[in-house]
Amino acid sequence: MGILQVSSETAFQNKPEEIYDFVTDPRNWVKVYPGSEMIEGVDELPLKVGDIWHEAGNSPQRYSWRLITAQRPWRWVFQSYGALGHNREDGSGGYEGIMTVSYSFLSPGEGVTVFHRSMTLEVPKGTELPPGTTRVFDPKYIDQYHEAVKKAINAPEVEP
Numbered sequence: 270m271g272i273l274q275v276s277s278e279t280a281f282q283n284k285p286e287e288i289y290d291f292v293t294d295p296r297n298w299v300k301v302y303p304g305s306e307m308i309e310g311v312d313e314l315p316l317k318v319g320d321i322w323h324e325a326g327n328s329p330q331r332y333s334w335r336l337i338t339a340q341r342p343w344r345w346v347f348q349s350y351g352a353l354g355h356n357r358e359d360g361s362g363g364y365e366g367i368m369t370v371s372y373s374f375l376s377p378g379e380g381v382t383v384f385h386r387s388m389t390l391e392v393p394k395g396t397e398l399p400p401g402t403t404r405v406f407d408p409k410y411i412d413q414y415h416e417a418v419k420k421a422i423n424a425p426e427v428e429p
Contacts, residue, residue: 270394275406276387279415283422285342285374285382291422292372292384293345295322295334301417303410315339321350323357331357332368345372353390354399364399366392384418386411 281288291297294314298305310322316336325331332353338346347370352363373385388406392398 271392271396273390273403273406274387275408275411276385277408277411277415278383278385279412279419281382281384281419281422282380283382283419285376287422288382288384288418289342289345289372289374292418293339293341295324297421298324301421302414304405315341325357329356329358330354330363334370337369338371342374344374346370354402364392365396366390384415386414 293316295308295311295316299308304326305324306327307325308322309325310320316322316339318336318339320336321333323331323333333350333355334347335350336345336347338344349366349368351360353366353368355361355363367390369389369391371385371387371389375383375385377383388411390402390406
């Protein structure tokens, strides 16, 4: 088996519940995560263990996710469902493997929350990954995501 793994963490000056509630709504990902342009299948919050939703970017590939752990405001874990990077139009193609993404929210002191994100890809031995797949395992992308989350959570409220 081949395994790729990346993780990073950032300290926030927000309560764990604030960060948890924002990042565990996949519809917010399109606002803060590079490459996430479309979320389907999120009709009701909070998502429950076993719920499935779909994410796609500007390519023809799509990832389907299943929630496997939800413990507000401490931990949220989701895992790929079906073929990775399958065709979003007809579900064909993709490649074999399991991707697991884990969020944890730790409070080491008053007024501080450490948001930790890890991503693990497990594929059968000898699997050739599609071009660009290993690029998403660069830690800078987690750090950019964390900064975008921080900015979005702390943005001033806009009156309608």
